[in-house]
Amino acid sequence: MKVSVQKYDPSIDKEPYLEEFEVPYHKNMTLLEALVYINDNLAPIVFDYSCRGRDCGRCAMALDGTPCLACVTLVKEDGDNVITSLPGFPIVRDLVVDKTKVTSRVQQIMARKRAKPLTLDEINAPVDPEIYNKMNPLEQCARCCVCTAACPVVAEMGLKKFVGPTQMIAIGLRYYDPYDQGDRVVEAVQGGLFNCIQCGTCTSVCKALEIDHLSVWADLRAAAEERGLA
Amino acid sequence: METQHVMNVSRRDLIAGGAAATVGLTAATTLGTTTQALADDPQGERIEYDVFDTDICIIGSGLGGVAAAIAAVDAGKNVVVIEKGPHGFGGVAGYNWDQFINFVRDDLPWQESTDFVLNELTNQKIEKNSYEHWMGEDRNLMVRYENMGYGLLNRNPETGEIAPLLDFPTIYGIYRGFSRHQLDTLGDLGVKILDQTIATDVIVQDGICTGVTALHIPTGSMRVIRAKATICCTGASTWLYGWNTVGPKTINSPDNTGDIDAAVFRHGCALEGNEFFQCDLLNYEPTGIACSFQSGIGADSGCCEYICDQDGNYFFRGMDYSTLNKITFTQTIAECIANGGGTENNGVYVDFSSPEAFAAIGETYQRNIELWKQVFGIDVEGTKLEVGLEAYERSGNPVADENLMVEGIAGLFSTRGGGYSGSQGGSTVNISPRNGSYAVSKAVEYIENVSLPALDEEIVKAEYARLHELFEREGGNRPQKVRRMIQNACYEACQPTRTTANMEAGIAELERIRKEEMPKMTLGDKSPVFNTDWKCAIENYNLLDLAEAAAKASLFREETRGHMYRPEFPTQDNENWLCNVHTYYNDGNITCEKADVVLADA
Ligand SMILES: Cc1cc2nc3c(=O)[nH]c(=O)nc-3n(C[C@H](O)[C@H](O)[C@H](O)COP(=O)(O)OP(=O)(O)OC[C@H]3O[C@@H](n4cnc5c(N)ncnc54)[C@H](O)[C@@H]3O)c2cc1C
Numbered sequence: 001m002k003v004s005v006q007k008y009d010p011s012i013d014k015e016p017y018l019e020e021f022e023v024p025y026h027k028n029m030t031l032l033e034a035l036v037y038i039n040d041n042l043a044p045i046v047f048d049y050s051c052r053g054r055d056c057g058r059c060a061m062a063l064d065g066t067p068c069l070a071c072v073t074l075v076k077e078d079g080d081n082v083i084t085s086l087p088g089f090p091i092v093r094d095l096v097v098d099k100t101k102v103t104s105r106v107q108q109i110m111a112r113k114r115a116k117p118l119t120l121d122e123i124n125a126p127v128d129p130e131i132y133n134k135m136n137p138l139e140q141c142a143r144c145c146v147c148t149a150a151c152p153v154v155a156e157m158g159l160k161k162f163v164g165p166t167q168m169i170a171i172g173l174r175y176y177d178p179y180d181q182g183d184r185v186v187e188a189v190q191g192g193l194f195n196c197i198q199c200g201t202c203t204s205v206c207k208a209l210e211i212d213h214l215s216v217w218a219d220l221r222a223a224a225e226e227r228g229l230a
Numbered sequence: 231m232e233t234q235h236v237m238n239v240s241r242r243d244l245i246a247g248g249a250a251a252t253v254g255l256t257a258a259t260t261l262g263t264t265t266q267a268l269a270d271d272p273q274g275e276r277i278e279y280d281v282f283d284t285d286i287c288i289i290g291s292g293l294g295g296v297a298a299a300i301a302a303v304d305a306g307k308n309v310v311v312i313e314k315g316p317h318g319f320g321g322v323a324g325y326n327w328d329q330f331i332n333f334v335r336d337d338l339p340w341q342e343s344t345d346f347v348l349n350e351l352t353n354q355k356i357e358k359n360s361y362e363h364w365m366g367e368d369r370n371l372m373v374r375y376e377n378m379g380y381g382l383l384n385r386n387p388e389t390g391e392i393a394p395l396l397d398f399p400t401i402y403g404i405y406r407g408f409s410r411h412q413l414d415t416l417g418d419l420g421v422k423i424l425d426q427t428i429a430t431d432v433i434v435q436d437g438i439c440t441g442v443t444a445l446h447i448p449t450g451s452m453r454v455i456r457a458k459a460t461i462c463c464t465g466a467s468t469w470l471y472g473w474n475t476v477g478p479k480t481i482n483s484p485d486n487t488g489d490i491d492a493a494v495f496r497h498g499c500a501l502e503g504n505e506f507f508q509c510d511l512l513n514y515e516p517t518g519i520a521c522s523f524q525s526g527i528g529a530d531s532g533c534c535e536y537i538c539d540q541d542g543n544y545f546f547r548g549m550d551y552s553t554l555n556k557i558t559f560t561q562t563i564a565e566c567i568a569n570g571g572g573t574e575n576n577g578v579y580v581d582f583s584s585p586e587a588f589a590a591i592g593e594t595y596q597r598n599i600e601l602w603k604q605v606f607g608i609d610v611e612g613t614k615l616e617v618g619l620e621a622y623e624r625s626g627n628p629v630a631d632e633n634l635m636v637e638g639i640a641g642l643f644s645t646r647g648g649g650y651s652g653s654q655g656g657s658t659v660n661i662s663p664r665n666g667s668y669a670v671s672k673a674v675e676y677i678e679n680v681s682l683p684a685l686d687e688e689i690v691k692a693e694y695a696r697l698h699e700l701f702e703r704e705g706g707n708r709p710q711k712v713r714r715m716i717q718n719a720c721y722e723a724c725q726p727t728r729t730t731a732n733m734e735a736g737i738a739e740l741e742r743i744r745k746e747e748m749p750k751m752t753l754g755d756k757s758p759v760f761n762t763d764w765k766c767a768i769e770n771y772n773l774l775d776l777a778e779a780a781a782k783a784s785l786f787r788e789e790t791r792g793h794m795y796r797p798e799f800p801t802q803d804n805e806n807w808l809c810n811v812h813t814y815y816n817d818g819n820i821t822c823e824k825a826d827v828v829l830a831d832a
Pocket residue numbers: 289290291292293294295312313314315320321322323324327328329330331332427428429430463464465466481482483485486487488489490523622623646656657658659660662
């Protein structure tokens with residue numbers, strides 16, 4: 001099986017280039033398996049991974065131009081299998097990118113805004129099950145930035161005009177969160193909620209299968225419209 | 231406040247051989263302020279490194295590290311945190327997974343606690359002190375988790391009522407603690423976080439730890455953190471255990487290579503608990519996600535009824551499930567395999583022909599059934615799934631005193647002080663934070679009377695030379711190859727079914743690797759920038775030392791205890807082995823000795 005891997009060392013190379021490898025294929029081979037095979041047996045390539053299962057988000061890259069998580073994406077026996085770094089993020093080395101422009105913002109968004117700490121009684125009180133069922137799936141977001149890399153609006157306008165789906169999911173989570181007291185609707189609108197064209201690309205590339213991005217966007221839009229923020 | 235300054239030493243002094251000047255640092259002239267001065271230097275000879283001064287240095291920002299950082303900030307101390315992974319994405323805590331959090335709810339006396347680490351070999355002084363340190367509100371993880379910006383702990387989806395799995399006067403356990411939110415809060419604490427930075431050694435001056443040497447992976451530049459107290463929170467060093475195609479037979483993180491445990495070992499301190507691991511069952515196929523419970527399908531002790539051997543014997547059935555803890559669970563499977571019930575891969579099966587099995591495997595695995603259908607086209611319903619024992623945690627930590635201070639090095643604390651988990655073989659999301667918080671409370675007392683001596687540059691030079699000498703090697707295997715050898719040999723010796731022949735073979739291979747492979751292990755990549763060959767080589771020294779300690783301690787213990795089963799010594803032998811095993815490192819020789827269990831009132 002043919003696999004081409006992006007190589008780039010900023011201390012030497014002017015720009016990234018591709019190096020081609022021949023990898024023995026087996027059924028259900030993941031992209032991560034192919035990379036580990038190459039690095040172990042053929043030549044050094046630099047990539048990052050940790051959990052081997054869609055939870056740490058560190059193996060985000062692109063296969064034949066489509067952003068994906070290497071650990072849960074299959075290579076094709078007769079495909080081109082061109083592996084490049086996650087589009088739209090500065091390359092550190094080969095397939096490793098710097099995602100902090102998104103991930104450090106997500107960390108800030110995630111900080112729950114509250115005047116006073118929660119008491120045990122508040123925690124034990126029931127919450128609206130509908131809200132729980134909406135918030136729950138968003139916790140599975142790995143913050144991998146695959147959706148942000150795939151989002152056509154982010155690609156066209158940049159993160160300043162639209163923070164992109166990774167950050168918007170974090171805003172959505174805190175919007176649903178019954179314990180959060182921040183104004184997350186304003187945050188979403190300022191983040192460019194209405195620039196999103198609702199194309200659903202984010203959902204199609206996301207491996208946290210329980211996240212339904214469009215329904216989150218719809219809830220945030222409805223809340224913004226109700227408050228005349230649209 | 232920590233200060234940052236720069237020091238220069240001559241490179242030529244450090245590494246023997248003139249060729250040294252052409253590798254490593256001179257190639258890095260385009261990167262960052264640290265290396266800019268190099269370009270100004272016509273000889274390209276000087277090396278520079280950043281120095282950070284602080285009260286408390288915390289190595290590893292996992293669950294233990296974050297709790298330690300909070301405790302240090304609460305005590306008004308300056309803190310520097312070193313983290314190997316990207317901030318928020320390192321180690322086990324940097325996985326975003328649905329945790330089961332459990333804790334002892336009220337103010338029970340420690341010896342009645344149902345904390346999972348309390349067993350016959352636990353260091354009772356550590357357990358008692360750490361347990362009593364975390365009282366009242368602190369002990370209630372619900373309050374803690376929810377106020378650290380967690381999501382919502384598990385609720386009944388129909389009523390919205392909080393829905394614990396365990397709810398007894400003594401113990402409480404609930405799903406849906408997503409650890410990553412703890413790391414989110416770290417940024418707000420005002421601590422200095424040095425991420426993508428691997429701590430390579432502790433600095434020991436006159437028997438006192440005065441800080442840490444480290445390497446910034448993206449640039450390959452050296453960092454020195456000078457601290458009055460250092461807290462090691464580097465997790466379970468489980469990355470030494472076997473190999474499939476993308477990881478060892480562990481769901482733990484590649485960041486957790488036991489670097490500081492091994493460093494401390496080489497400084498002459500004893501390790502304890504090396505022979506004990508914690509295991510669950512996980513799928514072999516598809517191979518790419520074997521040993522990843524975030525996308526794999528497997529079983530733990532909650533699913534015993536549906537586990538069978540290759541002949542279709544449901545060997546757990548008929549057992550008293552109330553006595554089934556993780557230890558008995560693993561040991562029973564290991565015994566079944568020893569008696570010929572194992573598959574070719576030394577696995578067993580989970581029988582999914584009845585729908586109840588799906589309910590029993592627990593939420594984390596259930597979540598992956600749909601993923602398998604979508605990504606691999608595999609539907610496990612109605613099948614028997616082959617699963618193997620993988621280690622998700624392990625013990626094997628520096629022997630520490632009752633304050634979690636490492637014995638032999640003052641000022642160095644370890645949240646996983648040797649013996650803290652006894653035969654349980656590792657930590658939980660409750661224990662690591664509790665010990666992190668406790669260790670810092672003791673460190674704060676300790677530093678009251680401590681002032682930092684001047685930095686001994688010879689120590690920094692020696693560490694620089696040790697790390698950079700790796701670029702000089704030629705003609706050997708790449709570090710990745712050597713690592714696979716270490717992992718496979720370690721698995722041979724330390725898998726739960728432990729035959730003496732396998733253990734001896736594993737140990738012989740580890741000794742061979744030390745002698746033949748390590749001295750000529752050769753980097754395939756000579757760039758200083760994000761050089762994963764270099765990182766792998768540095769970590770291999772640590773993995774090898776710990777693998778050998780684990781293998782030798784396992785062979786030394788001539789009985790069956792904890793998760794493992796030894797066919798040649800098939801029963802627990804309290805008369806001879808109600809003790810811990812200490813391992814010592816002496817110039818590459820690793821030896822074992824029996825050590826008394828530390829009792830609370832001793
Ligand atoms: C997949 C998985 C699921 C689990 N599920 C549960 C559960 O549901 N409930 C439960 O109670 N327990 C569970 N456990 C156990 C529990 O998660 C761990 O005991 C706990 O996370 C350990 O915390 P820690 O701080 O010791 O280690 P970690 O959280 O792993 O932190 C160690 C940190 O040190 C860093 N580090 C390592 N070496 C270096 C170095 N040289 N320099 C700098 N930084 C370094 C790592 O990057 C990491 O951030 C699970 C474990 C695993 C692996």
